[in-house]
Amino acid sequence: MAIHSVNTDDYTRQLQQKVERLRxxxxxxxDLDPEVFPSPPSHYRLRAEFKIWQEQGRAHYAMYRQGEYKKPFIIEEFTVGAGLINRLMPLVLEAVNTSEVLRKRLFSxxxxxTLGGDALVTLIYHKKLDEDWESAARALQEKLGFPVLGRSRKQKVVLERDYVTERLQIGDKxxxxxxxxxxxxxxxxEICRAMIGWAKDVCKxxxxxxxxxxxxxxxxxIPLSEHFDKVLATEISxxxxxxxxxxxxxxxxxxxxxVRLSSEEFTQAIDKVRPFRRLRDIDLERYDFSTVLVDPPRAGLDADTCAMVARFPRILYISCNPETQLENLAELSKTHRVERFAxxxxxxxxxxxxxxxLLVRK
Incomplete structure (x- = not known):
């Protein structure tokens, strides 16, 4: 069953329903009309994760609906996936099904x-990966023209590299x-490019x-650094x-x-609650922050971080969960007004x- 075949003719209607709901x-x-950035209606997803369903000595790509983990849906086409994913999928499956070493105990x-045409394939197993597996994987890698990586419990086998290189054209750069x-x-x-382009326009x-x-x-x-004198960024990973x-x-x-800090830790640092060794080479006093950009996880901003960002003249808030963004906006709207909405x-x-x-101080 091809559960990831989509009706592209219905895309515009579905998007309009989302826009009206969020408006x-x-x-x-x-009362601003949102700036709307539509996705390509098909072949837009740059990454994909499939379970491998094994039956009668053959492997198949599969997915499971929530709560139905013993009932696989075999993937026969993947129209939401990027064209390169769709080109690689049958090549990988053919190699797996003609090699017992590659197929045995493969489960994902x-x-x-990338938009720039790079790719990486990861095969995940319930077995230790040995020299025979590495030899078969190298043959697959040569056939694909892209690197293959193997994983199993407490094991990661990198044959060439464990990353891809993306190149995004934003404007003329x-x-x-x-x-x-x-x-x-x-x-x-494509939506990533649109978000960066919008953020650059906001900050130009x-x-x-x-x-x-x-x-x-x-x-x-990196793209936004062109629009500011100095930039300080934090990330926990x-x-x-x-x-x-x-x-x-x-x-x-x-x-x-x-610097490697969580948002909660940075809030403590800027409030001088306690020092952090990871900030020993950073003098927070030398920054003249005019804008803060936040792109939090689905949980949104915690209360202390929300209070901290409210001190900034301009807040650029990107969210993957409008519900939690709205919860934060209930507080931020006490000090800021919405100037751009996308x-x-x-x-x-x-x-x-x-x-x-884009929120601007009242």
């Missing part, structure tokens, strides 16, 4: 691709990003310095911080510092939507 939800805080396959397997990356590449006439919380691998940070440092160098950025259809054919707000 109403934000109506207590703004993951694809990570191209930005380069290292995206490591297993770390967070934006799943919808900025003054002073930028603070960014939850910066990830520098997805927003060590893998993402390391990637961000490499991306800073790859893009030739020299006004940006990244809707990014990161996840077509679902109820999920990404939203962006």
């Amino acid at each position: 109403e939800a934000y109506g207590d805080y703004t 396959a993951e694809f990570l691709t 191209t930005y380069q990003y290292k995206q490591v397997e297993g770390s967070f990356t934006q799943p919808n590449g 006439e900025s003054r002073g310095d930028l603070l960014e919380l939850y910066c990830g691998n520098g997805n927003f940070t 060590k893998v993402s911080v390391n990637s961000a440092q490499e991306n800073i160098r790859a893009n030739g950025v020299n006004n940006l510092d990244i 809707i990014f259809d990161q996840f077509p054919y679902t109820d999920h939507t990404e939203s962006g707000l």
Whole structure:
């Protein structure tokens, strides 16, 4: 059953329903018409994770509906997936089904691709990966023309590399990003480009310095650094911080510092509640922050962080969960007004939507 075949003819209607729902939800805080950024109606997803269903000596891509984990749905086509994912899927499956070494105890396959045409395939097993597996995987890697990575319990076998390199064209400039397997990356590449482009437009006439919380691998940070004197960004994931440092160098950025802190820790640091060794080379007093950018997880901003960002003249708030953004907006609207409002259809054919707000102090 092809559970990921979508009706692209119905896309515009579904998007309009989302827009109307969010316009109403934000109506207590703004009467602005949202700037709407639609997704490509198909082949928009740059990463995919499939279970492997094994039956009668053959492997199949499969997914499970929530609560029905013993009833697999075999994937025969994946129209939401990027074109490169769809090209690689049958090649990987053919190799797995003609190699007992690759097929035996394989339980998951993951694809990570980019708009720039790079890809990484990860095969995950319930067995120890030995030299025979490595030999078969190298043959698959040569056939695909892209790196293959193997995982099992307490084991990671990197044959060539464990990352892809993305190149995003934003306006007249191209930005380069290292995206490591297993770390967070934006799943919808065209919407990622739209979000960065919108954020750059919001910040194009900025003054002073930028603070960014939850910066990830520098997805927003690096392009926005062009619009500020200095930038300080924080991220808790060590893998993402390391990637961000490499991306800073790859893009030739020299006004940006990244430190590994959670938003809660940074709030404590800026409030001088306690010192952090990770900030020993950062003098917070030398920054003249005019803008704060937050792109928090689905839980939104905690109360202390929300109170801290309310001190900034401008708040750029990107959210993957409008419900928690609205909860934060109930507090932030006491000090700020909505000046820009955007809707990014990161996840077509679902109820999920990404939203962006520029809040300016009243």
